[in-house]
Amino acid sequence: MNITRLYTMQRELDAHIQSNHQLQQDNLIDKKILALLVEIGELANETRCFKFWSLKPPATKEKILEEFVDGVHFILSVGIECGFEGSKLQFENCHSENLTDQFLSVYESVNKFKTSQSFKNYENLFSEYVSLAKLLGFNSYEIEEAYIQKNEVNYERQQNGY
Numbered sequence: 001m002n003i004t005r006l007y008t009m010q011r012e013l014d015a016h017i018q019s020n021h022q023l024q025q026d027n028l029i030d031k032k033i034l035a036l037l038v039e040i041g042e043l044a045n046e047t048r049c050f051k052f053w054s055l056k057p058p059a060t061k062e063k064i065l066e067e068f069v070d071g072v073h074f075i076l077s078v079g080i081e082c083g084f085e086g087s088k089l090q091f092e093n094c095h096s097e098n099l100t101d102q103f104l105s106v107y108e109s110v111n112k113f114k115t116s117q118s119f120k121n122y123e124n125l126f127s128e129y130v131s132l133a134k135l136l137g138f139n140s141y142e143i144e145e146a147y148i149q150k151n152e153v154n155y156e157r158q159q160n161g162y
């Protein structure tokens, strides 16, 4: 995954969105953290991994990947807000036995980061999210392609008064 390219694309998209909504001067970190938590919930919903009361199958791989990269957008965006864009990220392999445990670990890492917005906590949050991708069966090529596609959709939405 060419993370530098993704940060550059995210920075441009964020600047475009903020200028479109006259929010260039605002600190949006808390809203972005909440947006990330919401996206993680939407992703969990599509996998249906915790719905022991239901027989319905998960959404398609394509749909789940699309939800996954919404979260990637906000993780990159939060990193940019915190000035971590140029720092070298080292992802640790921290995946749990199952999706439910991994989703809970991701939530925990976001809350830890919310309390203390250090690079270490950011790196841990990103690592937990990347580990979730592994459990979901996504490789870095698929993630990068889906990110690029969704990034474009986000521009179109701004143009169409989303």
Ligand SMILES: O=c1ccn([C@H]2C[C@H](O)[C@@H](COP(=O)(O)O)O2)c(=O)[nH]1
Pocket: 013, 014, 017, 069, 070, 071, 073, 074, 077, 150, 154
């Ligand atoms: O500052 C922002 C605000 C939104 N998004 C993107 C991330 C997600 O891909 C999408 C979320 O939009 P909803 O579909 O949840 O409204 O918007 C950004 O990249 N940067």
